[in-house]
Amino acid sequence: MTRWLLHVDLDQFQAAVEFRRQPELRGQPVIVGGNGDPAEPRKVVSCASYPARTFGVRAGMPLRTAARICPEGVFLPQDLATYAEASEEIMALLRTFPGRVEVLGFDEAFLAVDTEDPEALAREIRAAVEELELTCAVGIGDNKTRAKLATGFAKAVGKSVRSDDQPREEDAGTGIFRLTADNWGELMAHRPTTALWGIGTRIAKRLSGLGIETVADLAAADRNSLAAEFGPNTGPYLWVLGHGAGDTDIAEPREPVGHSRSETFPHDLTEREEIDAAVVRLATQVAEETLAAGRAVGRVAVTVRTKTFFTRSKQRKLPAPATDVDDIVQTALQVLHAFALDRPIRLLGVRVEYTML
Numbered sequence: 001m002t003r004w005l006l007h008v009d010l011d012q013f014q015a016a017v018e019f020r021r022q023p024e025l026r027g028q029p030v031i032v033g034g035n036g037d038p039a040e041p042r043k044v045v046s047c048a049s050y051p052a053r054t055f056g057v058r059a060g061m062p063l064r065t066a067a068r069i070c071p072e073g074v075f076l077p078q079d080l081a082t083y084a085e086a087s088e089e090i091m092a093l094l095r096t097f098p099g100r101v102e103v104l105g106f107d108e109a110f111l112a113v114d115t116e117d118p119e120a121l122a123r124e125i126r127a128a129v130e131e132l133e134l135t136c137a138v139g140i141g142d143n144k145t146r147a148k149l150a151t152g153f154a155k156a157v158g159k160s161v162r163s164d165d166q167p168r169e170e171d172a173g174t175g176i177f178r179l180t181a182d183n184w185g186e187l188m189a190h191r192p193t194t195a196l197w198g199i200g201t202r203i204a205k206r207l208s209g210l211g212i213e214t215v216a217d218l219a220a221a222d223r224n225s226l227a228a229e230f231g232p233n234t235g236p237y238l239w240v241l242g243h244g245a246g247d248t249d250i251a252e253p254r255e256p257v258g259h260s261r262s263e264t265f266p267h268d269l270t271e272r273e274e275i276d277a278a279v280v281r282l283a284t285q286v287a288e289e290t291l292a293a294g295r296a297v298g299r300v301a302v303t304v305r306t307k308t309f310f311t312r313s314k315q316r317k318l319p320a321p322a323t324d325v326d327d328i329v330q331t332a333l334q335v336l337h338a339f340a341l342d343r344p345i346r347l348l349g350v351r352v353e354y355t356m357l
Contacts, residue, residue: 001114003248005147007139008094008125011155013107014047017086018076020133029073031057031066036077038067041266042346046078086134093128097121102250110144112250122176140178145246148197150179153187184244189216196241203238206230218242259290260301262349268307269345276333282350283332287325290352296321297328298355302335305347313349314338321355328352 010016014032019025029052034043045066048057055070066073087106094101098121099113115121122138129136139150154177179187188195192214194204210229212218219242226235240246261282269275279302290297301315316335322328332350 002116003142004113004115004118005141005144005248005250006099006111006113006118006122006125007141007144007147007151008109008111008129009137009139009151009155010090010107010129011135011137012047012049013086013134014078014083015049015052016134017083018079020086021082025074027051029055029057029070030076031063031070031073032076032078033063033066034077036075038063038073038075042264043266089132090129090134093132094125096128097125100250110147110250118178119176126175135175137175137177140176141246142180143244143246143248144250145197145241146179146181146184146244149188149195149244150177153177153179179244181244185216188244189214189219191215193218193242198241199238203230207238215242256354258351258353259286259293259295260349260351261286262303262347264305264347265345269348272341275341275345275348276336278348279332279336279350280329282348283329284325286350286352287328290328290354291323291325295354296323296357297352298322299353300328300331300335301351301353302332302339303347303349303351304336304339304341304345307344307346309346310343311347312339318355321357323357 015030018030018032028049030049031045031052032047033045034040040063043063045057045059045061045063047059048066052070052073055073057066057070057073063075067075083106091101091103091109094109094111097111097113098115099111102110104110113121118140122140125138126136137151137154139147139152139154141147141150154175192204193199193207193212194201196215206229207218210221210225212221218238221239221242223236223239226239229235230238263278263282265278269278287297297318298321299315299317301313303311303313305311314335316331318327318331322331
């Protein structure tokens with residue numbers, strides 16, 4: 001049996017979850033973000049449905065910009081609790097299939113499986129996900145890197161997966177694609193380095209300064225030059241990415257060590273009373289969610305970001321494991337009051353670390 005890595009990526013996940021409870025929204029340009037108010041400042045798009053994306057709406061875009069370029073958009077508030085429930089439902093489903101699962105986030109996961117027909121397994125996964133009124137793409141690879149990138153090809157409806165960028169009908173919109181060492185050069189060599197998982201615009205710009213523009217350029221680059229530019233670890237790793245190499249097994253799931261919540265405010269907070277109230281609200285949410293999960297708290301941290309984007313965190317260790325919401329909230333306030341709080345505040349966050357009773 002051959003070891004394959006499958007990357008399962010849910011389509012337009014947050015919007016799709018909204019479609020399950022509001023079917024009349026299907027096919028509309030749905031935009032999820034903030035409190036669902038496009039006029040609210042400092043809020044960004046967290047998910048855009050495919051129709052919204054045709055207008056140019058993308059995750060991370062300010063809601064105000066999304067409203068301007070997509071005036072017909074249906075704006076919905078984020079409902080993280082519901083998305084988390086849907087994610088748990090999906091991950092539980094994936095664990096019913098052969099192999100082991102590594103969760104990457106709300107809407108994606110790797111499966112390590114031993115099979116001679118990974119496409120058949122991918123079709124079974126997609127059919128099972130559709131039973132939950134959601135859809136997904138499945139990338140198949142001989143390692144994690146190629147499986148992750150294969151998902152992009154699986155979603156490339158009507159687009160080419162050949163090096164000449166001409167449409168190939170049999171590959172369009174299947175929702176499943178295999179990328180391996182055998183077709184890596186044909187499909188990836190001509191693409192910009194930003195096509196690689198883990199290379200963003202900043203690193204790509206620095207690579208460009210070395211004359212490295214494409215994946216093929218990166219694969220042919222001198223490893224010593226890359227190490228001199230990016231460091232002894234990152235430089236050689238980038239060279240490895242250029243060859244499409246990667247892990248051939250998944251990581252064992254890690255036990256969570258803490259829980260946090262943060263909020264960026266529509267308007268900077270300047271009054272001590274409203275700052276305190278915000279931390280009390282965040283700390284209460286974190287404490288209630290943590291205690292409901294049967295955890296005890298050993299440390300409380302508060303993060304403050306000012307109007308000038310200066311960000312700093314302070315923390316306090318509790319004298320004994322805390323299982324009372326008021327104790328956790330009061331500790332968060334004590335940590336908050338260790339800050340000078342003499343500048344307008346843009347963001348506040350509260351984090352707790354778990355401990356044994």
